[in-house]
Amino acid sequence: MKLFIDSGNIKDIETLAAIGIIDGVTTNPTLLSKEPGDYRDNLKKICQIVKGPVSGEVTATDFAGMMREGHDIAHIDSYMVVKVPLTRDGIKACKALSGEGIRVNVTLCFSAAQALLAAKAGASYISPFVGRLDDVATNGMELVREIVEIYDNYEFPTEVLVASCRHPIHIVEAARMGADICTCPPAVIDQLFNHPLTAIGLEKFLKDWEKAHEAVKA
Numbered sequence: 001m002k003l004f005i006d007s008g009n010i011k012d013i014e015t016l017a018a019i020g021i022i023d024g025v026t027t028n029p030t031l032l033s034k035e036p037g038d039y040r041d042n043l044k045k046i047c048q049i050v051k052g053p054v055s056g057e058v059t060a061t062d063f064a065g066m067m068r069e070g071h072d073i074a075h076i077d078s079y080m081v082v083k084v085p086l087t088r089d090g091i092k093a094c095k096a097l098s099g100e101g102i103r104v105n106v107t108l109c110f111s112a113a114q115a116l117l118a119a120k121a122g123a124s125y126i127s128p129f130v131g132r133l134d135d136v137a138t139n140g141m142e143l144v145r146e147i148v149e150i151y152d153n154y155e156f157p158t159e160v161l162v163a164s165c166r167h168p169i170h171i172v173e174a175a176r177m178g179a180d181i182c183t184c185p186p187a188v189i190d191q192l193f194n195h196p197l198t199a200i201g202l203e204k205f206l207k208d209w210e211k212a213h214e215a216v217k218a
Contacts, residue, residue, distance in 0.1 A: 001175045004053075004183035006163065008032040010045055012186040017049050024053035026105070026127070026163065026183040028083070032056075040076055047077035055105045055125075057083035058093075066093035074102045081105050081124065086114045091121045098122030105161065112146040119156040125181070130174075131164035140164070141173045148178050168192050 002023035005013055008031035016022050025046050032039045039056075047054050056076065058069040066089060070082040074097075082097055083105040084090040094104045098121065105125040106118035110133060118126045128147060130140025147160050159180035165171055168191050171182045 001179060002181040003171075003189065004161070004181055005050075005189065006031070006165075006183040006185050008035045008039075008042060008046075009186070010035070010042060010049070013046055013049055016186060016189055021189075022050055022052070023181070024055075024183075025050050026055040026083070026161070028057045028107070029059055040072075043073075043076050043080065047079040050079070052079060053081045053103070053125075054079050055081045055083040055107075057107065058085075061085075061087070061089065063089040063092050063096075066090065067096060070097050070102065070104075083107050083127075086110075086118060091117050094118065094123050095121040098124070107163070109147075110143070112143060112150060115147040115158075115160075116150060119151060119154075119158040123158045125159050125161040127161045127163040127183075129164035130162055130170055131166040133164075134166070141170065141177070144174055144179055145177050152178075 004024040006026045008027045056073040058066045060066045081103040103124040106123040107127040109128045115126045133140035161181040162174040165184040
């Protein structure tokens, strides 16, 4: 399963990309609005850092506006992916942009029926928001399971990009279900490294090694 960073912060992206585990980045207007500078320049820098898919989202809500902004985003860099909302105009824009060879990430997906529409419109990625479903007492991971099953049934090439991941359990469950990608905030990716037994084990190994060397010196 591929791992994307959900962030617009260049420093955070550089830090995680340097480890060698990051496959791409997702952004949205909220994330980009928090960063200084022109968002186009920032997206270009992010593309150069990760050298993988980077989603930039349109802010228009009408078809013509989405097409205009989609072309603008796609021209930033060859790694750019145009993100559109799962609305009627968003699906229409997805079909048109995909027909031009532009990769599209359909976002704000909250049902399997919506995911089916995105796949039929030629989306490269579908982004079910699992954390936000959990927030309203709905099992977000069950939605991922349904989408994976439907896409497998009909061999849709659309990749399932699990979004709004709140903790490592979301990531592990998505991987077990066969989702293609998880996109996570830097803090959640950092949590993947942590386990108390790892820290305890490392501490013990180092202490034992130090004792052995002291015994040799004595």
